[in-house]
Amino acid sequence: MPKDEPLAAAAPDAIAVDRLSVVYPNGTVGLRPTSLAFAPGQFVVLLGPSGAGKSTLLRSLNGLVAATQGDIQVAGIGSIAARGALRRHRQRCAMVFQQHQLIGRLSTLQNVLTGRLAYHSTLRSLWPLPLADKRLALDCLDRVGLLDCALKRVDELSGGQQQRVGIARAIAQQPRILLADEPVASLDPATSVRVLGLIHSICKADGITAIISLHQVHLARQFADRVIGIGAGRVVFDGPPSQIDTAVLTAIYGSLESAQRDDWSVAPTPMTVPDAAVEQEALSTTLTNRITPRPT
């Protein structure tokens, strides 16, 4: 390398939170002041008991929950509190939900196409989306192994298939960051491994930074580059999965018995912020007209 050539700058964090805290309007503390930085391409799993603050952290990362204090910085965008920044951040920050959040009466392909809406003005998206978007959506369906289901109504698919549609919709957004809140909580153990493995391989292939909450410690061990343990709204562990031992599990879950209970047998908790059904309906009514071709 020539002497006078500058050293390559270290890659900036994909996303970083600085003293971020969330207190809900009813006074409940969702997240105590927390500072974390996520490197590009890192596959991060959030572990913690019910009510620990995993969803609060995830949802604050894309502005679905407002921060009470602190700042969120995103590579190439800066603080998401700046004017227009949240919209740009959400364009490249995809979310996968526990209950899929798909629009049941639409086809699989139409659901995946909703991942492209952030790239179009409201007016433009009233018309059928461009061919390039449809090609991309089909490619995403192919990547999750559901190309042959493209024209099926999404509510005719199994739970595991629906979650794969949710993943296809997320990657159709061509995200830099993927947030997933208990994406395998509604699936049986074998399907959980397959679906999380799919998310992992796609994120690694595309260099997507992934932040995923889970209740299964063994899945965190299998897939995570880094595990963040959350307890009572604060980070109680941050390290590689190889460091998860009895002491760490006790720190995260309060006791080893609670940790074991959490792994497999804890029933998935319903989404609380806002209620999943309300969110689904809002999504449905806003998006249906935009992606259904208008009658001629």
Ligand SMILES: Nc1ncnc2c1ncn2[C@@H]1O[C@H](COP(=O)(O)OP(=O)(O)OP(=O)(O)O)[C@@H](O)[C@H]1O
């Ligand atoms: N919309 C809300 N209004 C008031 N309090 C809330 C709201 N959403 C969450 N909380 C509270 O904030 C705290 C953190 O909840 P959060 O949903 O982030 O936990 P979690 O770790 O995702 O739990 P789970 O594993 O059950 O999904 C809990 O005390 C919860 O009751």
Ligand SMILES: [Mg+2]
């Ligand atoms: Mg949660």
